[in-house]
Amino acid sequence: xxxxxxxxxxxxxxxxxxxxxxxxxxxxxxxxxxxxxxxxxxxxxxxxxxxxxxxxxxxxxxxxxxxxxxxxxxxxxxxxxxxxxxxxxxxxxxxxxxxxxxxxxxxxxxxxxxxxxxxxxxxxxxxxxxxxxxxxxxxxxxxxxxxxxxxxxxxxxxxxxxxxxxxxxxxxxxxxxxxxxxxxxxxxxxxxxxxxxxxxxxxxxxxxxxxxxxxxxxxxxxxxxxxxxxxxxxxxxxxxxxxxxxxxxxxxxxxxxxxxxxxxxxxxxxxxxxxxxxxxxxxxxxxxxxxxxxxxxxxxxxxxxxxxxxxxxxxxxxxx
Amino acid sequence: xxxxxxxxxxxxxxxxxxxxxxxxxxxxxxxxxxxxxxxxxxxxxxxxxxxxxxxxxxxxxxxxxxxxxxxxxxxxxxxxxxxxxxxxxxxxxxxxxxxxxxxxxxxxxxxxxxxxxxxxxxxxxxxxxxxxxxxxxxxxxxxxxxxxxxxxxxxxxxxxxxxxxxxxxxxxxxxxxxxxxxxxxxxxxxxxxxxxxxxxxxxxxxxxxxxxxxxxxxxxxxxxxxxxxxxxxxxxxxxxxxxxxxxxxxxxxxxxxxxxxxxxxxxxxxxxxxxxxxxxxxxxxxxxxxxxxx
Numbered sequence: 001x002x003x004x005x006x007x008x009x010x011x012x013x014x015x016x017x018x019x020x021x022x023x024x025x026x027x028x029x030x031x032x033x034x035x036x037x038x039x040x041x042x043x044x045x046x047x048x049x050x051x052x053x054x055x056x057x058x059x060x061x062x063x064x065x066x067x068x069x070x071x072x073x074x075x076x077x078x079x080x081x082x083x084x085x086x087x088x089x090x091x092x093x094x095x096x097x098x099x100x101x102x103x104x105x106x107x108x109x110x111x112x113x114x115x116x117x118x119x120x121x122x123x124x125x126x127x128x129x130x131x132x133x134x135x136x137x138x139x140x141x142x143x144x145x146x147x148x149x150x151x152x153x154x155x156x157x158x159x160x161x162x163x164x165x166x167x168x169x170x171x172x173x174x175x176x177x178x179x180x181x182x183x184x185x186x187x188x189x190x191x192x193x194x195x196x197x198x199x200x201x202x203x204x205x206x207x208x209x210x211x212x213x214x215x216x217x218x219x220x221x222x223x224x225x226x227x228x229x230x231x232x233x234x235x236x237x238x239x240x241x242x243x244x245x246x247x248x249x250x251x252x253x254x255x256x257x258x259x260x261x262x263x264x265x266x267x268x269x270x271x272x273x274x275x276x277x278x279x280x281x282x283x284x285x286x287x288x289x290x291x292x293x294x295x296x297x298x299x300x301x302x303x304x305x306x307x308x309x310x311x312x313x314x315x316x317x318x319x320x
Numbered sequence: 321x322x323x324x325x326x327x328x329x330x331x332x333x334x335x336x337x338x339x340x341x342x343x344x345x346x347x348x349x350x351x352x353x354x355x356x357x358x359x360x361x362x363x364x365x366x367x368x369x370x371x372x373x374x375x376x377x378x379x380x381x382x383x384x385x386x387x388x389x390x391x392x393x394x395x396x397x398x399x400x401x402x403x404x405x406x407x408x409x410x411x412x413x414x415x416x417x418x419x420x421x422x423x424x425x426x427x428x429x430x431x432x433x434x435x436x437x438x439x440x441x442x443x444x445x446x447x448x449x450x451x452x453x454x455x456x457x458x459x460x461x462x463x464x465x466x467x468x469x470x471x472x473x474x475x476x477x478x479x480x481x482x483x484x485x486x487x488x489x490x491x492x493x494x495x496x497x498x499x500x501x502x503x504x505x506x507x508x509x510x511x512x513x514x515x516x517x518x519x520x521x522x523x524x525x526x527x528x529x530x531x532x533x534x535x536x537x538x539x540x541x542x543x544x545x546x547x548x549x550x551x552x553x554x555x556x557x558x559x560x561x562x563x564x565x566x567x568x569x570x571x572x573x574x575x576x577x578x579x580x581x582x583x584x585x586x587x588x589x590x591x592x593x594x595x596x597x598x599x600x601x602x603x604x605x606x607x608x609x610x611x612x613x614x
Contacts, residue, residue, distance in 0.1 A: 060422075105598075108602050113601055115422060116358070120551075120594050120595075123548065124598070128591060253426075286438075289430045289431075290438075293426075293429065296423055297424050300414060300420045300427075304420065
C-alpha cells in the first residue's frame with residue numbers, strides 16, 4: 001500500500017465524517033432524526049462486518065451483543081440510578097465479556113455449525129431477557145426517563161433526548177468506530193483476519209494462531225456491537241426484548257451485505273439505504289418485512305458483493 | 321390426579337409433539353443431508369401447510385373428515401410446489417453455496433411469513449378434527465385423534481425409511497448425498513434430484529402441519545418454535561441420519577412434554593434446552609448417530 005493511496009483513503013473517511021457533521025446543521029429535523037439512528041445502527045453493522053466481511057465468519061446471533069450493550073447500560077441506569085457514562089461502559093463491558101465466552105465456545109465449530117451455534121446462544125440471551133421479566137419487563141421493555149439521560153460535561157449539561165445533541169453524540173460514536181475500524185483492518189491484525197478468511201489452513205501452516213486471531217475478532221466485534229446497543233438504549237431511551245430477537249441478528253447481516261462486506265463504509269451505506277427503503281415502503285404497506293426478505297434474496301442472487309463491493313471491483317480498486 | 325397418571329398424560333402429549341417433530345425434522349435433515357443446504361424457511365413451510373389446510377377444510381361443507389382429507393392431499397402439494405419454485409429460481413442459481421443459501425432462505429422466511437400475515441391475518445384459527453372420540457383410560461379420557469396422529473407419523477416414517485433404503489429413488493438420493501459429482505458422472509440428474517428433495521422436505525413439514533393443526537390451530541407465527549426444535553432434533557440425532565432423527569425427536573418431544581407439564585417454567589426449560597443443544601453442537605458436532613463431516 002503506497003503513501004498516496006493511504007492519504008486518499010484517510011481523506012475519504014474524514015470527508016465522510018465532515019459531511020455528516022455538516023448534515024447535522026443542514027438536514028431537516030425528520031432526516032436528522034433518521035440519521036441519528038442510522039449512524040448508531042451502522043456502528044452495529046460495522047461490528048458485524050469485522051466478522052462477516054474481514055474474518056469470513058457468518059454469525060446469526062449478533063443481536064445478543066447488541067442486547068448485552070442495551071441491557072448492560074439500561075438496567076443499571078434504570079434500577080441503580082447510574083449516570084450515562086458508567087452505564088455505557090458497563091454495557092460495552094457486558095458485550096465484551098459475552099463475546100469472549102461465546103467466541104471461545106462457538107469458534108470450536110466451523111461453517112454451518114458456527115451459524116447455528118451463534119443463533120442458539122443468541123436465542124438463550126433473548127429468552128433470558130424474557131425470563132427475568134421482573135427487571136426487564138420483557139417485550140414491553142423499559143422506558144429510560146429523559147432526566148436520567150443527561151451527560152455532564154464540565155458545567156454544561158447535554159441532554160441525550162435533545163435531537164441536535166443526540167445527532168452529534170451519534171456522529172461522535174460513529175466517527176470513532178469508523179476510524180478505529182479503518183486503522184484495524186489495515187493493521188497486521190486485520191491482514192491476519194483476511195488471510196484466515198481466504199485460507200485458514202495456510203495461515204496456520206505459516207505459524208499464526210488462527211484461533212486466537214478469530215477470538216480477538218469476535219471480542220472486538222462484540223465490543224463494537226455492544227457499544228452500539230448501549231448508545232441506542234441511552235440515546236433513544238428504550239430497552240426491550242425485541243432488540244435481542246433473531247430479527248436483530250438478521251438486520252446487520254442484511255445491512256452489511258447490501259452495503260458491501262469487507263468495505264469500511266459499506267455498513268453505513270447499507271444501513272442508510274435499507275432504512276430509507278423500509279421507511280418508504282412502510283408508508284405504502286404494512287408488509288415491509290416482505291421487502292427485507294426480497295432484498296436479502298436479491299442481494300445474494302445478483303449483488304453478492306454489495307454496493308461498495310461492486311464499485312470497488314469495477315472502478316475504485318483502492319477502496320478499503 | 322396422582323403423579324403416575326399425570327406423568328402418563330405428559331408422556332402422551334410428548335409423544336404427539338415427537339411425532340410431528342420427527343416428520344418435520346426428517347424433511348430438514350433430508351435437505352441438509354442431500355443438498356448441504358440449511359433451510360431456515362422450513363418452519364414457514366410448516367406454517368404454510370397449516371394455513372392451506374385451514375383454507376381447504378373451511379371450503380368444504382359437510383363432515384369435517386371430507387375437508388380434512390382434502391387438506392391432507394392439497395396442502396403438501398401446494399407447499400411442495402412453492403418449495404420447488406424456490407429451489408429452481410433461487411437456490412439453484414446460488415450453486416447451493418451454504419452461506420448464500422442460508423441468507424436466501426431467511427429472505428424466503430420473511431416473505432412467506434409476511435404474506436401469510438397479510439392475506440391470512442394475525443388470528444389463530446382452528447381446523448375441525450376428522451373424527452372426535454375419546455379413549456377412556458382409568459384416570460382420564462384422551463383424544464383419539466391425537467393417538468391417530470402418532471400412528472400416522474409412524475406409518476409415514478416407515479414409508480420414508482422404505483423409500484430411502486429399498487427403492488431406486490432412495491438409491492439415487494443416497495448416491496447424490498454421498499458424492500454429487502460422481503453421481504452426475506453416472507448419469508444421475510443431480511439438479512432434478514435436488515429440486516425433488518427440496519420439495520419433498522417441504523412436503524414432510526406440510527404433512528406434519530396438517531396432522532397437528534386440528535389440535536393446535538393455524539397461526540402465521542406457528543413455524544418459529546418447530547423450526548428451532550427441528551434444528552435441535554437434527555443436530556442431536558446427527559445430520560442426515562434417519563434413525564438418529566427419530567430417536568432425537570422422541571427424546572426432545574417427550575422431554576418437552578414432560579418438562580413443560582410437570583416441572584418449572586417453560587421459558588427456563590427452553591433456555592436450558594437451547595443451551596444444552598448449543599453445547600452438544602460445540603463438543604459433539606456429529607450428534608448421537610451421525611458420522612463426522614468429511
